Amino acid sequence: MPASFDSAIVIIQHVDAHFAEGLIDWLDHQTALRVKKAEVGDRPVKGTALVACTDDHLTLQPGGILTYVREPADYPYRPSIDVFFKSLARSGRQSGTAILLTGMGRDGAEGLSLLRKKGWYTIAQDQASSVVYGMPKAAVELNAAVAVWNPEEIARHLLNPVLR
Template sequence: MKIAIVNDMFIAIEALRRVLMTIAEHEIVWIAKDGAEAVAKCAKNTPDLILMDLIMPVMDGVEATRQIMKRSPCAILIVTASIEQNSAKVFEAMGYGALDAVNTPVLGNQGTPGAALALLGKIASIAKLNGKSPPPLSFPSPPSSVSFSSSTLPSLIAIGSSTGGPKALSAILSRLPANLGAAIVIVQHVDAQFAEGMVDWLNQLTPLTVKKASVGDRPQKGIVLVACTNDHLCLQVNQTLNYVREPIEYPYRPSIDVFFKSVAHYWTSRGIAVLLTGMGRDGAEGLRLLRSVGWHTIAQDKVSCAVYGMPKAAAELNAAVEVLNPDAIATTLLQRTRLNR
């Protein structure tokens, strides 16, 4: 894997270099000391992956991510001294197309082996996303009858998002009122270690109540539930949420397809499913299944996507009834969903 490092601290660059050298397949193609230098180098020699610092002189990692994803897009992993202290910038960078974030490994006795392993684990996951599509998921056909009455279920809005998702989610949720007459469940490709931070961040942007999705939760009107573990969120036969490890080999964690397909199987009232920006094909098959059982399905349009991967896959499968930008998606959700009176 051809990897570039963007960091203004020599000790951090050296720590990253040493970690990368432990894997023979990794090659460092260039190093930049600030975001502006990274933008220029990426335009001339686009790597498979950039390890992007956040806090740098001249141009920070957020703006560098924005410009790179616009001019010469590639996979970007945020590597910062503290994810927790820089959570707002992490989500902003993810909104522009960064895939994930991890703490910078530290050299010497102050460092921990776990930090290096976490970095290599993130790189391995991104390599899977770049290299191949995951195997298709199989679910039995949706049942023709269930014991739980659909009249007792609220309308459900199921949203899946990945690369660039936080920005699209914030644009949509900020336009929805607190008395929205529908339940919302979101599956965003985000690591569990800062998923809770994303929930807090989204709570500041919308009048709706945003919560972590916990085992046993049932979707409720006016509540936004967000998948918050590295396992897959799924709906069960009793319309409550659960987390499952299988399929273990699936590179997308949590998987949008796993959730969408469980919804098609067990949520007996019709709803709206939305597939937002992201790398790969996760969610496309699930969106097609939801359309086949009567759901109104929406894919984000190419112009507004940070990465037009997942929505493109949905369009190729004819899985989306509509293709819209985030503002138009919010308008459609309002038009198709009654408010609580």
């Protein structure tokens, strides 16, 4: 993504909190965007990628403020993409783009479906390019994705929304 990318990015990755710092540093060197740890009180802003960095769930609260929550404590994936997507759906934000990439399990599928029903543009990674097709497959099975693409196609459409 170029530095001129005109949207905010929030990344929820199933990684140990100790590994998140290295991921953030690596991502920051891979893109012209600013990549930083998502902290309590942050707001998603254009040109910055915020990365969830604790074993709690990142959520978007009223007023567009990010925070971490322990509940639901029984979710096997921490942080959970479903918890984040569901918080987006409750936030009152009318539209946006939500993307679910490769991963094991079903995390993110229900939340992506909820966002699609709310009018969001939802994308799942395709099977051919997925290392593990569990999460995107679950989203496709729920008809949660408007589009199913490989990462190059996803990037091309993010940079040129007219292609949708």
